[in-house]
Structure formats: C-alpha cells, structure tokens
Amino acid sequence: MRCMETALYTALPRDSRIALLASGGVDSSVAMHLLVEAGFRPDLYYIRIGMQDEDGGYLDCPAEEDIELVTLLARRYDLHLEIIDLHQVYWDRVVSYTMDAVKRGLTPNPDVMCNKLIKFGAFEERCGAEYDYIATGHYATIRKTAEGLTFLGTSPDPVKDQTDFLAQIGFRQMERLLFPIGHLPKEEVRRIALEAHLVNAQRKDSQGICFLGQINYNDFIERYLGTQTGDIIDHETGEKIGEHRGYWFHTIGQRKGLGLSGGPWYVVAKDVEHNVLYASRGYDPKTQYGTIIETEEMHWLTIDPWLWTETPSDRPLEVTFKIRHTPDFTAGHLERLPSGGYQLVSSKPIQGIAAGQFATIYDPQRQLCWGSAPIRSGR
Numbered sequence: 282m283r284c285m286e287t288a289l290y291t292a293l294p295r296d297s298r299i300a301l302l303a304s305g306g307v308d309s310s311v312a313m314h315l316l317v318e319a320g321f322r323p324d325l326y327y328i329r330i331g332m333q334d335e336d337g338g339y340l341d342c343p344a345e346e347d348i349e350l351v352t353l354l355a356r357r358y359d360l361h362l363e364i365i366d367l368h369q370v371y372w373d374r375v376v377s378y379t380m381d382a383v384k385r386g387l388t389p390n391p392d393v394m395c396n397k398l399i400k401f402g403a404f405e406e407r408c409g410a411e412y413d414y415i416a417t418g419h420y421a422t423i424r425k426t427a428e429g430l431t432f433l434g435t436s437p438d439p440v441k442d443q444t445d446f447l448a449q450i451g452f453r454q455m456e457r458l459l460f461p462i463g464h465l466p467k468e469e470v471r472r473i474a475l476e477a478h479l480v481n482a483q484r485k486d487s488q489g490i491c492f493l494g495q496i497n498y499n500d501f502i503e504r505y506l507g508t509q510t511g512d513i514i515d516h517e518t519g520e521k522i523g524e525h526r527g528y529w530f531h532t533i534g535q536r537k538g539l540g541l542s543g544g545p546w547y548v549v550a551k552d553v554e555h556n557v558l559y560a561s562r563g564y565d566p567k568t569q570y571g572t573i574i575e576t577e578e579m580h581w582l583t584i585d586p587w588l589w590t591e592t593p594s595d596r597p598l599e600v601t602f603k604i605r606h607t608p609d610f611t612a613g614h615l616e617r618l619p620s621g622g623y624q625l626v627s628s629k630p631i632q633g634i635a636a637g638q639f640a641t642i643y644d645p646q647r648q649l650c651w652g653s654a655p656i657r658s659g660r
Contacts, residue, residue, distance in 0.1 A: 285424045285425065285426050285432070286424065286425060287422050287423070287424055287434060287464060288422075288423040288424065288425045288431075289464070290315075290316060290319065290321070290414075290416070290459045290461050291319050293321075293414070293459075295319075295320045295321060297321065297413045297414055298324075298411070298412045298413045298414070299316065299321055299322075299323040299324070299412060299413065299414045299415075299416050299459065300323065300324050300325075300326055300408070300409055300411075300412040300414075300415050300416070301313050301316065301323040301324070301325050301326070301415075301416040301417070302326055302327075302328060302400060302404070302415065302416070302417045302418075303325045303326065303327050303351045303354070303355075303362075304327070304347060304351075304418065305327070305346065305347030305348070305349075305350040305351050305481065305484075306347075306418065306481065306484060306486065307418075307470065307471065307474045307479065307481050307482060307484055307486070308418030308419075308420075308462055308470060308486075309417060309418030310350075310354055310418070310474065310479050310481055311418070311461075311462055311470050311473050311474050311477075311479070312416055312417065312418045312460075312461040312462050313325065313354065313358065313360070313416075314358075314473065314474075314477050314479065315461045315462065315473070316416060316459075316461055317358050317360070322360065323360060323416060324360065324361045324362075324363070324412075325351060325354075325355050325360050325361065325362040325363070326362075326363050326364075326365055326404070326408070327347065327348055327351050327362070327363075327364045327365070328365050328367055328399065328400065328404060329344055329348075329364055329365065329366045329367065329368060330367050330368055330371040330395075330399060348364060350480055350481050350484075353480050354479070354480065354481075357480075363408075365404065365407060365408070367399055367403050367404070367407070370399065370403045371395070371399055371403075374394070374398040374399065374402075374403070375391055375394045375395050375398055375399060376391075378391070378394050379391045379394075380505055380506070382637050383502060383506065383529045384506065384529060385553065385637075386528055386529070386551050386553035386636070387635070387636050387637025388532045388533065388635035388636065388637040388638050389637055390637075390638065390639050392446050393445070393446055393448070393449050393639055393653075394449070396446055396447055396449070396450055397449040397450050397451075400417070401415070401450045401451070401454040401458075402454075405454065412457075413457065414457050414458070414459045415454075415457055415458055415459065416458075416459040416460070416461060417458070417459075417460065418460075418461075418462055419443045419446070419447065419460050419463060420436035420438055420441040420442050420443045420460070420462065420463055420467075421433060421434065421435065421436055421442065421443055421444045421447055421460050421463045421650075422434035422435065422436060422460060422463045422464055423455070423458060423459075423460065423463075424648070424649065430583060430584070431452075431455060431456050431583060432582070432583050432649050432650075433447060433448070433455055433582050433583070433649070433650040434648055434649055434650070435643070435647060435648055435649070435650060436463055436464070437464060437465075437466065438465070438466040438467055439608040439609075440467070440608045441466075441467045442608065444641070444643075444650040445603050445606055445639065445641040445650075445653065446606070447650070448580070448582065448639065448641045448642075448650055448652050448653035449580055449639070449652075449653055450582070452582060452583060455582060455583075499530055499538075502529055502530060503526075503527075503530075506527065506529050507527070508526040508527050509526070509527045509556055510524055510525070510526060510527075511524065511525050511527065511528060511555070511556035511557055511558065512524060512525075512556075512557050512558070513525055513539065513541065513557075513558045513559075513560055514557055514558070514559050514560070515559075515560065515561075515562070516549050516550065516559040516560060516561045516568055517561065517562075517568075522541060522546075522560065523539065523540060523541050525539070525558050527556070528551050528552075528553060528556050528557070528558060531548050531551070531558055532548065532633075532635050533548055533549065533550070533551070533569075533633050533634065533635035533636075534547060534548065534549075534569055534632055534633020534634075534635065535547065535548045535633075536548075539558075539560060541560065543562065544562055545562070545563070545564060546560040546561065546562050547560060547561055547562075547563075547566060547568075547569045547633075548560055549561045549566070549568045549569050567630075569632055569633055570630035570631060570632055571627075571630065571631055571634045571659040571660045572626060572627045572629070572630055572631065572660075573624065573625070573626060573627075573659065573660050574604065574624070574625040574626075574627065574631070574634055574640055574656055574658075574659045575618070575622060575623070575624050575625075575656070575657040575658050575659070576622055576623045576624075576625065576640050576654035576655065576656050576657060577622050577654045577655045577656075577657060578621065578622055578623075578654060579623055579642065579651075579652050579653070579654045580652045580653060580654060581651060581652040582650065582651065582652045583651075586598055586600075586642070586644070586651045590644075594617070595617075597614035597615065597616045597626070598614060598615045598616075599612075599614050599645050600612075600613060600614060600615050600625075600642050600643060600644065600645065600651070601613070601642075601643045601644070601645055601647050602615075602625060602627075602640055602641060602642050602643060603640075603641045603643075604631060604634060604638050604639070604640050604641075604656065605633075605638060610643060610647045611627055611628065611629065611631065612627075612628040612629075612645070613625055613626050613627040613628050614626050615642060622654070622657065623654065625640055625642075631659070634656065634658075634659025634660075635656065635659070636655075636656055636657055636658055636659075637655060637656065638655070638656045639653045639654065639655055639656070640653060640654055640655075640656050641653040642654075
C-alpha cells in the first residue's frame, strides 16, 4: 500500500470553523469534549428528524431527551447550539426511499441514506457549507496520502466501525469531515466521558433506525403499508406451510416472525407480484447462502480502485467487503459486468443476500473503504 497516514483534528489550525453534529449520545459528546480540550470552539447542531403525528407532535421519540442533554453540554462548554428541523426533508428523501424499497420487496438501509441525504446532504445545504469542517461521533477515520488524496478509513475498533454507513457520501463532503473519536476504541471513549464527568457518560448507545426512535419497525411499516395475507411456501417441496401478513414485513435470511412450527424456518425468496414467501427449514439451510453478488453501479468515494491499485480494468480486483453492518470482513474479488454494474465473488458462502442491501467494498487490508452499491441479486 502507498504511504498514507490518519488525518487527526489536532493538526488543524485552532481558528478553523467547525460544526459538530451533536446527537445527545456519548460518542458525539466525547467528540465535542476532545475538540474543546484541543483548543477548538465548535458550533453544535442537533438535527431533528423524528416521526411526527398528524398534530405535529413527535411519536415516542427520544428527541426531547436528546435536546436536553445537548443543551446541558452546550452550556457547560459555552458553545453555540442550534436545533435544525429537517423532519420534512427527511420524510421526502429518506422515508420515501425506505417505503418505496419495501414495497418493491427490497431490503433498504435508511441509515446509509440518512448520512448521504440528511447529515451530509440537507445539513450541508442549510448551513454546513459555512464551515471549514463538519465533525461527528462516527467510528471512522480520514486517511491522506502524500499527494493530498483523501480516503475514508476504517476504525481500529471493528465492532464499532461505521464506514459502511458512510460509503455513499460525496467526496467533497468526506474531504471536510472530522472524526475526533474515530481512532479510539469504544471503551476508551466511554472512559473519557466518565473522566470528563459528561452528563450522558453512562447513557446506552442508540439502537435501530435513526428516524424511528423507540417505534417498532413493523408497527411503522404496518401503519403506512397495511397488511395483506399471503402464502408461505416450502422452497423444497412447493407445499403451502403457512400464511404471512405481507411480504414487506420480511427480508431474505429472516428467521423470526414467520410463526411456523417444526423449524427453524428461513425466508429464502419472495414473489412480490403474488405476495408469496418461500422458506427453507433447518439450522443452516444451503438455500439461504450464496457466493455471487451482483450490484448496481458503484459509488466510489475517492477514486476508482482499479486505477489506484494499477489493476488492469479487465482483471478482477481483490477486495474485502460487507453486505450488512458487522465487524467481519469477507475476502473476494470484484468484476465489472459488460451490461453495467458489478459482480462480487465471495471467498466463502454469504448468508441472506438480499436485493436492496448495500455491498460495501474495502481494500484487502481492511483499512480503506472504497465505496458501495445497492445489491441487485445474489446466488
């Protein structure tokens, strides 16, 4: 690999204008603390995107608690805080993407699109462009070459690494990002929070999709798509073995929620047109695995990796990859398809390949995130 080093915020001029996206969680709060301790005065922004009911109130969402915590931290450090309401933009761009994907039988990733379209999209349009840098509490790093090229790098904490959620953002956005905690393991972040006596030092990490708060995902889907009874078919025998409430409640590789006896049963295919689920039984059915993944066109963050690695364009590119948020990387090789898009060949069988998921591509050393693309199919 060419000479490359992690770009740290401590090397920046202290008069740099920095906007920090504060969530009320411990990660963004420690990021804020480290910036202030290093001599910076970031402006804090809380982006409000929670679900609203017909009366304009927020549904079972922890936004009020988040805002209270961020307000307390802003007062303690004497920092400017602004609450940005991007609810309608989020609904128009991200929730509509999610609903459209689900209706088409795909497996969406709203958190990927939230980063692309809201945190580093709509926020940039609203006020982020006024700043030299945008800081967040993501577990990722920025790597720079001697020639000045900027790459998205992985976190040394593989369990917390969030580069797969950032792999769709634009290069101009990435160039201005700061990840003050990205080079630290989670236990160190928690230790700093405790030593600094941050008000949220003991707060649990948030779970689930960013716009739902504490709302159950299936309840949300049912509210907007309803229910429609359909058949569950044994993939091996072709016999009907049960019924479901709508294919949109299920994704490939899913085990829970089928309500079938004599299992475990796994969803292995969906017939969207006829509202039919196909399931296979067993603790590890071969039908839920595949080694070939076809994707749409790749979104490369910095540069086409064939050019960067000087690999002939007609040759497979050695890579590692993920198709879901996991600490594990899988080795494989990537090929361009003559008809457009890419084919990813895995070195080992992958469970639950679902159209709509994002395949995130990394270098063989698992240090650089090249980019990602939606999955078309797997086999």
